[in-house]
Amino acid sequence: MKALCWHGKHDIRCDTVPDPVIEHPRDAIVKVSSCAICGSDLHLYNGFVPGMEKGDILGHEFMGEVVEVGPANRRLRVGDRVVVPFTICCGECDQCRRGNFSVCERTNRNKASADKVFGHATAGLFGYSHLTGGYAGGQAEYVRVPYADVAPVKIPDGLSDESVLFLGDILPTGWQAAAQCDIQPEDIVAVWGAGPVGLFCVMSALLQGARRVIAIDRVPERLAMAGELGAIPLNFEKVSIPQALNEQTAGKGPDSCIDAVGLEAHATGSLDSAYDRVKQAVMLESDRPHVLREMIYVCRPAGVLSVPGVYGGLVDKIPMGALMNKGLTVRTGQTHVNRWTDDLLRRIRLGEFDPSFVISHRVTLEEGPDMYQAFREKQDGCVKVVMRVG
Known part of the structure; x- marks a missing residue:
């Protein structure tokens, strides 16, 4: 599959990488339909976030269609359309039960390293360095979503990608x-x-x-x-x-x-x-x-x-x-995304606001590397970049 990968400061490439696979019974594989470049991605682009490795797949704002689910995932079905929050949460630990999803105690695979840097680790995050678990991000054609029976937000019919994509983060x-x-x-x-x-x-x-x-x-x-x-x-x-x-x-x-x-x-x-x-x-x-x-x-x-x-x-x-x-x-703090998504999705469905007003540029995934530079330099009135995938 194609994915945007980090190769160093100011060096983002659209590479061909292996497709993700189910690794745990609660996983799901999502075929990405839309993803975005976040302002915090620029901190990676500019080399300010430790724990990045060459070839890491970027991106934590994405949505798409579920194409495969693990045998223990009874919440999602193939064909479901979902927005995936950037915070990976287990739904079972003490912090998740309190609604503090961005500091989930179980999902950071590199907890020992993050504990040394921050005192206590944050949750695992998509596409945001090995200090947050080293998970492949969503600026790609497919994404493996861990604990996919907890965080993904099911999207009802009749809502465009652009109206709901930003439920995953910003x-x-x-x-x-x-x-x-x-x-x-x-x-x-x-x-x-x-x-x-x-x-x-x-x-x-x-x-x-x-x-x-x-x-x-x-x-x-x-x-x-x-x-x-x-x-x-x-x-x-x-x-x-x-x-x-x-x-x-x-x-x-x-x-x-x-x-x-x-x-x-x-x-x-x-x-x-x-x-x-x-x-x-x-x-x-x-x-x-x-x-x-x-x-x-x-x-x-x-x-x-x-x-x-x-x-x-x-x-x-x-x-x-x-x-x-x-x-x-x-x-x-990082955002406790799932604390807010039900209410915000309700407001979008009622027409209280349309989040797509922030989008200034719509491009393909292959154009993504150039758009990192344009977004960083705020060229051509660049406010928010959304990439259509496939």
Whole structure:
């Protein structure tokens, strides 16, 4: 089969690789119909996530048709159309029973290595390094889905791939990021990053009752999309974000701040950003936390910082004094996808929103390697890439 494979920094290839097979009685094989490039895939592309090996199959946003099931899988049938969440969960461990699916205790096949890096391992994830289990990803013609009797979301007839594909990651990621803010009717929420996740954060915060949402980015197309959703767009290359947020909040600061950027934060003319780049270049720091620092500084005292953006290693110069003395609450984590999918699928079926609005480019799997570069450089108004397979 064809699959997009990682061969090193900035080196993604469409290779011919062996077809997956059933390895465990609870497995299923899914024939992929659509998949996408996620913003967090760019962290792999840029070489910032440890544990990648040459030939690893990428991708954790995918859906398709079940073509084979293991003998112990009584939930799925051949022919079922499913979206597969990026988090692999067993449904039986203590964390799964609590609904904390992204920290499932059983599905990370390389738990011992991940324990050494993170203290405790996360769940297994599709296509996202050997620290998360080394599972083959979904930017491929076929995928083996472990524990397939738990997480896959069955899709009813009448819904297009594009309307439901993002149930596997970025839509519930944006929804969880807003839910972590415990939004009250008079709250003002600021979102850093107006890429696909940031746009879903904006949409989710408004649907969850925020009085005002402010979107911060520098790409005109993304800021325009945030404005169309109802947010106030701020271009950090043209205004001082702390000053602008003070003006928007009568000097009090946002009630909640969402970091939808993660470890590759950019900033214009900022000393801390230059500092981060130097330290990163000489491998004294792995992540660039400009957004985290800015959120701590501008957030209203007793406010909430919600961090859906991916971080992978070590950060420096975090203002812990401000964080502690302002009484801020920090909520982070990979998304507990299946905690949210039933409600979000219901909302899509009711026509409350159509997640496909974020899609800017539709290409074939073979065109995927070039689109990684276009997505990274935000060329041709690239916001979200969906690849049709087969």
